[in-house]
Amino acid sequence: MSGSAPSSRREGDEAAPSAPGVTRWGLLGTGSAVVLTIVLVLAAGSGVYAVLGYPDPGALTKLGVNLLRLVFDLAGACCLGGLVFAAFFTVPQRGGMISPDGYAALRTAGTAAWLWGVAGLLLTVFDAADSAGQSVTDSLTPGALSGLLEALDVPKAWLLSALLALVLAVACRSTLRWRTTIGLTVLAGVTLLPPVLVGHSASNGGHDFASDSMVFHVVAAALWLGVLFAVLAHARRRGANPGIVARRYRKLAATCWGVLAVSGVIGSLILAPARMWLDTQYGALVLCKIGLLLLVGLVSVPLRRRITRSARDRHVGMLRLAGAELALLLTTVGISMGMAHVPPPNLLDRNATAMDLLIGYDLPEFPSFWQLVTQWRFDLLLGTAAVVLAVSYLAGVRRLRAHGQRWPVGRTVSWLAGCLAVLVASSSGVGSYAPATFGVHMTAHLLLNMLGPALLVLGTPVNLCLRALPRARRGEPYGPREWLLGIVDSPVSRWLSHPVLASLLLVGSLYALYPTGLFQLIMQEHWAHTIMNVYFLGSGYLWFWSILGIDRTPRRVPQLARLGVTLGMMPALAFFGVLVLSMSEPIAGNYYRTLDLPWSVDPMAAQQAGALIGWLGGEIPLLLVLVVLLRQWHREEGDDDDADYRGMLARLESTRG
Template identity: 60%
Template sequence: MPDSVPTTDSAGPRDPQAPRTRSGAAIPGRSAVLAWAVAGAIGAVVLITVLILTAGSAVYSVLGYADPGAVTKLGVNILRWVVDVAGAACVGSLVFSAFFTTPQQSGIVSADGYAALRFGGGAAWAWFGGALLMTLFDAADSAGQPVSEVADSEALLGLLGALDAPKAWLLSALCSLIVAVSCQVVLRWRTSMVLAGVAAVGLLPPVFVSNSASNAGHDFATNSLVFHILAASLWLGVLIAMAAHVRRRGAHLASVTTRYRRFALGCWLVLAVSGTIDALVLMTPTRLLGTGYGSLVLLKAVCLLLLGAISVLARRRVSGVARSGDSRRALLHLVGLDTAIMLVTIGVSMGMAHTPPPNLLTRDVTATEVIFGYSLPDPPTLLRFVTMWRLDLILGTAALVLAAGYLLGVRRLRSRGEHWPGGRVVAWLSGCAAILVGTSSGLGMYAPAVFSVHMITHVLLNMLAPALLVLGGPVTLALRALPSAASGQLYGPREWVLAITRSPLVRVLTHPALAAVLLIGSLYGLYLTGLFEAAMEEHWAHQILYVYFLVTGYLYYWAVVGVDATPRQLPHLPRLGIVLGAMPFQVFFGVIVMSMPTVIAGNYYRTLDLPWASELLADQRLGGVIGWLAGEVPLMLALAVLLWQWHRDQQDGDGSGAEGSDEDAAHTAMLAKLAESRRS
């Protein structure tokens, strides 16, 4: 291995005011964290046992299954708790390594980052083993059979083919295995960011087969649960990593604890909002009292309030943590208590997963509610496209957050007297509006049910919105608006943005040829195979499809007309050829769709059984026309912008396009200054 294992924190010295101790000497409060963690784990296991044994077989009766027995019921829920804690410890440790430490000048993680990385790897192995066992236990639990009856390979393979839950655990196990193996060899700081992302994705497959994914309103419930699981896992995992950092007296203790406090506040807010949304979908407020599920919701709310109160108390200990052993001891006690309550809270969640929510018992659902989460009794009209709104909690919220963050960045620049072009603001906000309309308006609601409407959203998300977003220059704005970290201090958002945009992965993905293949290839690979039908049948696959549209579109337009400098700068003429080369493929796709004698995803659309959607082939031909004509508009926009950029650069005396304006030159000088400050 070419990279050496870090033995000291060369990114910055240990806190000079931190008390020194001999090797092996006891650190004040270090045993308190372990004591509280053990108490929380015991309390969680006891709580899970009581909840499962007292719940009886109600959830199995609702689903039409037999009771699998106490061993299987307890095993699947306690094992799920262990897997959730291990997954959280893995993700949180990797996030801590990537965003709570500063790497060495060579790009290798610091000693603190290395410790977190290796701990995350160990947790990933535990997560992997637990997820494999969950495949067996969840298969037995979902089938209503004792685990001993499905332990042989033939029975297990049969259940794997028939049930979704075991497949979800296998996907989670695969992600955890990738992370576990990678943590044994990875020493690069940038790579720890990627591993944190892979681990976070590995937490999600079980979410998509939970109670929230099988009821009317499941689009709200599932999306809110994604936020909920990620926030809870990240909070617990970073809390564990931060406790270990304080115990070993890592570098930048005051800065780390301050950053953690802000991070925990954000996680708390996400947990509160997402938990409320999920609870409202699964039950009405009037049933909080008098139902087992409502009691567990109230108990979880109490735990969340306690966590918030502890965070307020911990804030008072942050400023003195690097200087005072008493402050460190008190902080460790609060961190231990925080950990214990979070472990118990996860135990409450296990009880909620085993308790049928009231809406699952009382509501009849239509075919569209089962697939979409909502009903569409009337045909689409222009008025309904404009007046009907249902916020996509993931992409719709992302559009609003991106718009607000961009405006805050512009405000910061202008408050310093710096100029930022108004045209870029309009482009960015228009791109965010296109995402919001394509996912959360009447267009977004009818897109899963009508192929022609889906093609409109495809053009909005895959072509128009990305073209507008790259013209907003968000990377340049971020690098200008965000403050730089002082030499030897913790890296901040500005350094994170720079590291990501200059990474080898982004350099590969922004190669214009590859970006063009990803953009155009998705048209043929998605709609002319069975992939489109498979994606539309599941809400989570539908969400992934939309994210893919946005990402591939952004990469393509960033490579050919982006305001922000890319890792791989090409002259204007090759970029012009790439834009012109994409146009015929867009036309050919539209012609193929219009001339097809069979309906794309015909079984899926017939399953919806919408009385007003009978002419499927005619609607598909309309979708082909939309894909052809509307898809050309963003490409024409990109062509016009590219020609204007070429003309502007020639007027400035440089036709290469690398630095065609004073603003771009200032941006390049700024990057050089940052690189110089890192070396100093």
């Protein structure tokens, strides 16, 4: 545990950099965030409550909600940043234990998680009162609070985030293994999202774009600010590997800056068209955020590059630069707090249709083949993932070729075809019309759950990464190759990749989703619909990954077991198709009637078509899997026969001798 300390001293023997400068910048940024929050909330007056038809709850409730939200966001960023630093910026010790630097970051994350959870619990009460237009003192009785929680979605989101944050706080106190910090990092990212998914961006037309862009925006902002906290703490204690820490932070900050810029513009254009940016208070705040973001990019990015390349003490350089960057980012957070209290121009647009409110956009034409091919609406989450995965794979292949190594063309074609299947299912006319009719939904389901994952697994991406990514040098923080191995070889991956469990996750979702009322509940919320699609893709990939056995997996499953599981899946899919075909009532009938489509589709006919698509479309990939498994089995048997034949010849030769 003490082996990492000498490496930090060798990089610079100067005295530890002084903290007052950074402290002043931090206090300046925090003070400006608090002042901006108070001023903007009081300046907004009762506008947002008038739009919603609620009375003003009073200054105590309004300021309490927004100041607690500021604490919630800063604590969440600090927790996420500490976990990211421990997982991806430090050198694990032997046996997978975290290093002293990682332990310090983890303890800071745990302390921030306690504050995060407490702020979330208080926000549950304050936001319930604020959303109902009541004083917080009138909402503290158990009966009043339980009634508000039952009726309102936003307080439930704060409560969920608070409970997850408290789980993180406990886990950070008991975790000492590097691999576990990766899982906690994912959990911290998820904890940020519940309040985002039910906020202003989740209402009215375009809420699919607005909600997805806010997911990118909030995660990128928390990641940048949180890792900046962790890097500053690392520099103050003169931790190990300052050069590598500076380089990784520079790349992460530049990426977050780009994500913030793109996602912020997209979300702002949905909530407030550009023509309103000069005429509304919300638009003025958008312009202020854009200006601060440009200032951070123009000033910090070149200076970070200079510090990273400098041979002088990087701890001092990072502290001098990051203090000003911290102040600017905290000021931006203060403006965001004010924007959360200012009603965007499109809030409760009276011209919004039922389709606008439910799916975020209109579908004026019948879903003909031409509409399914041409009616594209890019999915910011899955569509972006498909593009990034395709580009990253091609970059890996190019790296191999640059080093004189070959990679099968068929695997590249398969991977790109899988990415195309995900893109079509999420962003083409198929993805656009999937929320409107059950037949198209099942087509998208088939692409995400069966065809796309099968093609992606055939691309063997893990093997490509292990060949293309370089190994981390001895004594340096792990790189992408080690991160990937840490995930693939983890006990969780080994558990999830068991063929029986993977099969239950795949086929069990069909029976839990469609014959019950769960599908109707999911389709009424964009965030739930997105989670459903991600689950389809993830469970499908997990099943084909464990069954095909052509890529690196945590466990080696015998051929006979894989054949048996595949054969068992076929009647399960067939029975599901028969079950849906025999249903007398349409699935999610109330939801489809609420859409009030301008064109008519017989719901039972659409359901029967969807059942056939799901049944037959699901059986075809399974048949192809059987062909692949039988060929593998035949090849293995042939290799065994050849080995036996060669052994027999060797024995004969020895006998003759």
